[in-house]
């Protein structure tokens with residue numbers, strides 16, 4: 001191997017895709033190494049430069065001839081360059097984190113910062129926080145030590161934290177409902193950062209979003225740390241614009257496009273057209289429900305009532321929470337239960353399709369749109385929810401072609417607002 005990544009399990013790694021976009025004519029290999037084989041691998045030095053991930057970021061240190069000062073303080077190495085047989089270790093995780101803070105205009109200077117977790121990622125972040133002159137740094141971990149506190153102490157005495165950085169695995173797919181902290185009463189919060197990027201928006205970040213606090217996930221720092229690693233590998237400088245383009249592409253790749261809006265606003269029709277153009281799978285939540293209940297929705301409303309329908313709707317929506325790269329059209333009532341929205345927001349970019357109220361159809365197959373008055377009433381209660389739960393609004397007052405093109409353009413050009 002010339003260049004690549006070593007770790008124990010690399011099945012979900014994005015590193016190959018990222019690295020090979022950063023440099024042309026360059027192959028980056030993902031190499032899984034079992035614990036009993038790491039010693040032989042490090043002694044053989046049969047590589048030009050490598051990245052190192054879990055669980056070997058500390059294991060590799062004794063094999064190095066030189067170690068960079070920051071990597072030493074962090075106590076972990078994620079980048080090793082083989083210079084004529086001499087192994088030099090660096091840490092670019094902390095550089096990637098510093099990059100994402102700068103990019104999102106988050107300054108830690110003079111701030112009270114809370115770090116959730118005290119593992120490897122946390123150690124790299126602590127290096128940045130210390131260099132940034134924060135006023136106070138608190139670290140919470142379930143493993144007690146002299147540098148950590150309990151969550152209980154935070155709740156009792158430190159709800160005035162201004163920035164929270166989440167470094168634990170809590171909330172990572174598939175356990176997307178979990179969050180390591182409840183933000184109720186944290187009235188001074190200015191920004192929340194989560195190193196997790198699957199889901200794109202963890203429950204922790206979605207709670208912060210509810211309080212209108214800017215949120216940042218871990219995807220951009222992942223791309224940034226790779227850029228800094230390649231710079232060490234090849235002794236070159238790479239412009240930051242490449243971080244941004246690769247990061248945007250990954251966001252598009254990993255995210256779902258979700259349509260919400262009034263009944264007959266065009267969600268199903270637009271989603272079907274969009275998925276053909278984007279070559280993605282389409283999921284219509286109503287169609288999934290019909291398959292499950294084996295009858296038309298209007299019939300189910302008649303026989304079992306709306307509440308029973310909503311339960312199935314919530315169940316089907318929850319099952320979609322871990323999907324990636326699909327187009328989802330929702331039923332108009334999806335906003336009646338915030339849990340649905342939260343599940344869709346984990347990986348979804350939500351577009352509200354706003355259609356003129358007099359263009360909305362009253363139609364016997366849509367049980368809640370039986371008359372103009374019924375539609376008006378639905379619109380009055382739901383329009384504010386569609387507005388506040390969506391990432392963007394597009395109108396569907398013109399032809400379908402116009403709406404479809406606008407949906408695609410909005411998604412591809414504005415995907416980064418999923419983060420912040």
Ligand SMILES: Nc1ncnc2c1ncn2[C@@H]1O[C@H](COP(=O)(O)OP(=O)(O)O)[C@@H](O)[C@H]1O
Nearest residue numbers: 262263264265266267268269270396398399400
């Ligand atoms: N811009 C548009 N021009 C013409 N017809 C439209 C337009 N948008 C939606 N429609 C039509 O309105 C009807 C309802 O659309 P649909 O996609 O089923 O809505 P929803 O899924 O939001 O309930 C469909 O017959 C669709 O073709």
Ligand SMILES: O=C(O)C1=C[C@@H](OP(=O)(O)O)[C@@H](O)[C@H](O)C1
Nearest residue numbers: 262263264331332333366367368
């Ligand atoms: O608005 C609603 O409460 C509903 C909308 C319908 O979907 P469409 O929005 O696709 O019509 C369907 O889920 C059900 O009839 C309930």
Ligand SMILES: [Mg+2]
Nearest residue numbers: 267268286330
């Ligand atoms: Mg529909």
